Amino acid sequence: MENKDKIILDLCGGTGSWSKYYKDNGYDVRVITFPDYDVRTYEPPKNVYGILAAPPCTMFSIARNDTTAKTPRDLKSGMEIVNACLRIIHICLYDNYRVGKGLRFWALENPYSGYLKRFLGKPALVFEPYEFGDPYTKRTALWGEFKEPKKHEVKPREYQHNCGARDFVSCVEHFADLKQIPPGYLEKTGLTKRTVLRSMTPLGFAKAFYEANK
Numbered sequence: 001m002e003n004k005d006k007i008i009l010d011l012c013g014g015t016g017s018w019s020k021y022y023k024d025n026g027y028d029v030r031v032i033t034f035p036d037y038d039v040r041t042y043e044p045p046k047n048v049y050g051i052l053a054a055p056p057c058t059m060f061s062i063a064r065n066d067t068t069a070k071t072p073r074d075l076k077s078g079m080e081i082v083n084a085c086l087r088i089i090h091i092c093l094y095d096n097y098r099v100g101k102g103l104r105f106w107a108l109e110n111p112y113s114g115y116l117k118r119f120l121g122k123p124a125l126v127f128e129p130y131e132f133g134d135p136y137t138k139r140t141a142l143w144g145e146f147k148e149p150k151k152h153e154v155k156p157r158e159y160q161h162n163c164g165a166r167d168f169v170s171c172v173e174h175f176a177d178l179k180q181i182p183p184g185y186l187e188k189t190g191l192t193k194r195t196v197l198r199s200m201t202p203l204g205f206a207k208a209f210y211e212a213n214k
Contacts, residue, residue, distance in 0.1 A: 003027050006049035009092075011039050011085045015182055018052045018109070018201035021210035032088075035189065039084040048092045050213060051106040053085040054201065060114035079119060082108070089144075105213045107144035109201070117141060130156045133204030134178055140205075149208035178202070 003026040010019035013031040023029040027049070032042050039055075059078030089106045096102025110116045112126050123141035125148060130136060132149065135157045176193075179200050186193060 001049075007045060007047065009044060009048055009051045009088065011051065011053040011088060012055045012081065013052065014054070014199055015185055015196065017179075017203065018054060018206050018209070020203065021207050022050075025210070025214075039081060039088065042084075042088060044088050044091055046095060048103055050104055051089050051092065053089070053106070053108040054199070055081040055085055055108070055110065056199075057110050057114050057116070060110060060116045062113050062115070075115065075119075078116075082116065082119070105144070105146040107142050107146045107209070109140060109142050112139040112141040127151075127205065128156075129202035129205060130154055131205075132202065132208045134202035136178070136202075138202075146209070147212040149205065149212040152204065152208065 006022075006027045008019055008022045008027050008029045010016055010029060010031040010033070013019060013033045016023065016029070016031045019027075019029045019031065031037075032039055056078070059074055085108060089103075089108075092103040092106075107124075108120075112123065117123060120143050123143050124146070125142040126139065127142070128137050128139055131151045131153050133152045133154050135154050137156050176197060179197050181193065181196055181200075185191075186196065189196075
């Protein structure tokens, strides 16, 4: 099968950073994300080769302050999107559930420190961006069936937020040079630069995942 015939679904894919290396290598990548698509109503095509899913972590994040947030934490609404991603994955598995046939891999991503693991159980993989060449920390969990990517560890950058915080969420602007937001994306989505930078898959990991799951 040629790469152009291999369909990759990038669910809640945002900028398409996770699926970038599939697209660069000629795969038929379909980024299913707002505002163009809604995973809750999307019906996948036949013969999907691989699925990447990155449902929003907003309702699961421990960084969310339940007393000051503009909207209250709603785990049920958060799981609605997660379950929509899983529904699409399951549809693709129904067609051909045998290993090595049909859907070759699937992976669903969310921050490790969040509450999603209370619903999905133990992740298949937990990683930090610096383990794959991006020099910052943001512990991330992956659930699914996939080949584990090969690590290429580098030393994380030293940084200090002006409020004293030492984490990627607070210091996201310090790593803007590691991310490339597509032209017009902020205007199209209405999202802030900070929000988009926080959500983008580190490219070192994205490349390693592609190399392991071609």
